[in-house]
Amino acid sequence: MSLVVDATIARGEFSLSVNLHVDAGETLGLVGRNGAGKSTLIQALAGLIPVKSGSISLGDDVWDSPARGCFVQPEDRHCAVMFQDIRLFPHMTCLDNVAFGLRSDGVRREEARDRAREQLTKVGADELIERRASGLSGGQAQRVALARALALEPRVLLLDEPLSAVDAASRPMLRDLVGEALESFKGAAIVVSHDEADIGVLTGVIHNLVC
Amino acid sequence: MTDLDISPVHREVAPHYTLVDRVFRRFVTAAALFSLAVLALIFIFLLQRGFVIFRDFGFSFITTSKWEMIDPADTATAVFGIGAMLVGSVITAAIAVLIAVPFAVATALFIEFYSPRLLRNPLTALLDLVAAIPSVIYGIWGYVVLLPLVTGWSATLNKYLDWIPIFSVRTPIFGRSPLMAGMLLAIMILPIITSVAREVYAQAPRDLIDATYALGATKWGGIKAVVLPFGRSGLVGGTMLGLGRALGETIAVYLTLNLVYEVNFKILASAGGNVASMIATKFGEASPYELKGLMAAGLVLFLVTLAVNAVASFIVNRSRGVV
Numbered sequence: 261m262s263l264v265v266d267a268t269i270a271r272g273e274f275s276l277s278v279n280l281h282v283d284a285g286e287t288l289g290l291v292g293r294n295g296a297g298k299s300t301l302i303q304a305l306a307g308l309i310p311v312k313s314g315s316i317s318l319g320d321d322v323w324d325s326p327a328r329g330c331f332v333q334p335e336d337r338h339c340a341v342m343f344q345d346i347r348l349f350p351h352m353t354c355l356d357n358v359a360f361g362l363r364s365d366g367v368r369r370e371e372a373r374d375r376a377r378e379q380l381t382k383v384g385a386d387e388l389i390e391r392r393a394s395g396l397s398g399g400q401a402q403r404v405a406l407a408r409a410l411a412l413e414p415r416v417l418l419l420d421e422p423l424s425a426v427d428a429a430s431r432p433m434l435r436d437l438v439g440e441a442l443e444s445f446k447g448a449a450i451v452v453s454h455d456e457a458d459i460g461v462l463t464g465v466i467h468n469l470v471c
Numbered sequence: 472m473t474d475l476d477i478s479p480v481h482r483e484v485a486p487h488y489t490l491v492d493r494v495f496r497r498f499v500t501a502a503a504l505f506s507l508a509v510l511a512l513i514f515i516f517l518l519q520r521g522f523v524i525f526r527d528f529g530f531s532f533i534t535t536s537k538w539e540m541i542d543p544a545d546t547a548t549a550v551f552g553i554g555a556m557l558v559g560s561v562i563t564a565a566i567a568v569l570i571a572v573p574f575a576v577a578t579a580l581f582i583e584f585y586s587p588r589l590l591r592n593p594l595t596a597l598l599d600l601v602a603a604i605p606s607v608i609y610g611i612w613g614y615v616v617l618l619p620l621v622t623g624w625s626a627t628l629n630k631y632l633d634w635i636p637i638f639s640v641r642t643p644i645f646g647r648s649p650l651m652a653g654m655l656l657a658i659m660i661l662p663i664i665t666s667v668a669r670e671v672y673a674q675a676p677r678d679l680i681d682a683t684y685a686l687g688a689t690k691w692g693g694i695k696a697v698v699l700p701f702g703r704s705g706l707v708g709g710t711m712l713g714l715g716r717a718l719g720e721t722i723a724v725y726l727t728l729n730l731v732y733e734v735n736f737k738i739l740a741s742a743g744g745n746v747a748s749m750i751a752t753k754f755g756e757a758s759p760y761e762l763k764g765l766m767a768a769g770l771v772l773f774l775v776t777l778a779v780n781a782v783a784s785f786i787v788n789r790s791r792g793v794v
Contacts, residue, residue, distance in 0.1 A: 303681075306684070306685040307684070307685075308681050308684060308685060333689075334684040334685060334687070335687045335688055335689050335692070338687065339685075340685070340686060340687070341682070341685035341686070343678075343682060343685070345678065347678055347679055347681075347682040349679060349682075349683075349696060351700050351701075352696075360686055360688070360696060361686035361687050361688075364687045364688040364689070364692045365687055408686065409686075412686060412687060
C-alpha cells in the first residue's frame with residue numbers, strides 16, 4: 261500500500277504544491293527551510309487541514325480529494341503523528357499518553373496499557389511509565405511521543421522533526437532509536453527535518469521541499 | 472596586564488512613577504478597597520441589627536425550625552429558628568446545580584465545538600442575554616408554565632420511585648415543592664454556568680486537541696481527553712457562581728415553594744422554603760424584634776454565600792496549577 265500525494269495545500273496566503281510517493285516499508289525524508297511548509301504538509305496528511313486541490317490517497321483509499329468530494333476524517337486514516345512541538349497530554353501519565361491512541365481505537369483499557377508499557381520499554385522509557393508528562397525533559401518527552409505514535413501500529417507514520425528537542429549529546433542515541441523504529445515499521449513513513457545530516461542517516465530517499 | 476575588577480556591583484533598580492502612574496494607582500486601589508468596604512459595612516450592619524437574636528437564641532437559631540412570635544409586643548413569646556429554611560436553601564440549590572451542570576456542559580460544548588460557525592456568536596450573545604433576565608420573570612414563568620408540568624412529573628416520580636426516601640410523600644400533594652423550586656433555579660443558573668464553561672472550553676489548547684485527532688481520536692475523544700480536563704477548574708468556578716445565585720434567590724422561590732417551617736428532605740412534598748424567600752415573606756409585617764431576627768437570618772445567608780464563594784476560589788486556584 262503506497263501513500264500517494266499530488267496536491268496543493270493552502271493555508272491563508274501560503275500555498276504549497278507537493279508530489280510524493282511512499283511505498284509501504286519505505287521511509288521518505290523531507291527537508292526544507294523554515295517556512296517551506298513541512299508541518300503544513302504533515303497536517304494535511306493527518307487530516308487536520310484539507311487540501312485545496314489534487315488528492316491524497318493510501319493504496320485504494322482516497323483520503324482527501326476535493327474534486328471527488330471525499331475527505332476521510334483524521335480518526336479513520338490510521339496514521340500517527342509525532343509533532344515537532346511534541347504535544348504530550350500534560351495531565352496524563354506517560355503510560356496513558358501512549359495508550360491514548362489505542363483506547364481511541366477501541367482497545368480495552370488493560371490491553372491498551374499493556375501494549376503501551378511494551379512500547380515505552382522498546383524506546384527505553386520504561387522508567388517514565390508512571391510519570392506525568394508535564395515534567396519531562398525534551399529527550400524524555402520525545403521518546404514518549406515516539407512510543408505514542410508507534411503504539412498505534414499506524415498505516416502511515418509521520419515524524420515532524422523527531423530530533424528537535426534534544427541537545428547535541430543525546431542526539432545520536434535518539435537518532436538510532438528513531439532509525440530502528442523506522443526500519444521495523446511496515447507502513448509508509450515520512451520524516452521531516454531541517455537537518456539534512458539527520459535525514460541522511462534516517463532515510464534512503466530524500467525529497468527537498470521548496471515553496 | 473590590567474587588573475579587571477569583575478566583582479558584581481549591586482545596582483538599585485528604582486522604578487520611577489510618573490504622576491499619571493501614581494494617580495491611576497491610587498484610583499484602582501481605592502476602587503478595590505471600596506467594594507471590600509461595602510462588604511464589610513453590610514456585615515457590620517447585619518451583625519449590629521441581628522446581634523440580639525444570636526445572644527437570645529444562640530446556636531438554636533440555626534438548628535431549630537420554628538418561627539413565631541405570639542405577642543408582637545412581648546419578646547419572651549418569640550421563638551426564632553431558621554434550620555428548615557437553611558436546609559431548604561441547600562436542598563433547592565443542590566437540586567438546581569445537579570440539574571443545571573450537565574446541561575450547561577453540553578450546551579457549552581455544543582456552542583464551542585459542534586454548532587455551525589455562523590451560529591456561534593449569536594448563540595453566545597443569546598446566552599448572555601438570557602443570563603440578564605430578571606428573576607421575577609423566571610418566577611412568574613415558573614409559576615404559570617413550569618409548575619403544572621412539574622406537578623405531573625412529580626406524581627409520576629412518586630408513583631414509581633416512592634421506595635426511594637426522597638421521592639416519598641406523606642400526602643400526595645405535589646406542586647410547590649423543593650423539586651419545583653430547584654428546577655426553576657436550575658433554569659435560572661444555567662446561562663451563567665454555560666457562559667463560564669464555554670469561555671474556558673474555548674481556551675483549551677488547540678494543538679493538543681489536534682494531537683488527539685492525529686492519534687485517531689474522534690471529536691468526542693478529543694473533548695474528553697483535553698477539553699474537559701483543561702476546563703475543569705473553570706467549570707467549578709462557574710458552578711459556584713450559579714450555586715451562589717441559587718442560594719440567595721428570593722422571588723422565584725417565593726412563588727414556587729410553599730413556606731413551611733419544617734425540615735423537609737422529601738423533595739416532592741409541597742413544603743419547604745429558603746432563607747431569602749422567608750425574609751421576603753416576613754419583612755413587611757415584622758415587629759421590631761422579629762425584624763432583628765430577619766437581619767440575623769440575612770447574616771447567616773450572607774456568611775453561607777461568602778463561604779461558598781471562598782470554597783469556589785480555593786478550588787479554582789488549587790486546580791489551576793495541576794494542568
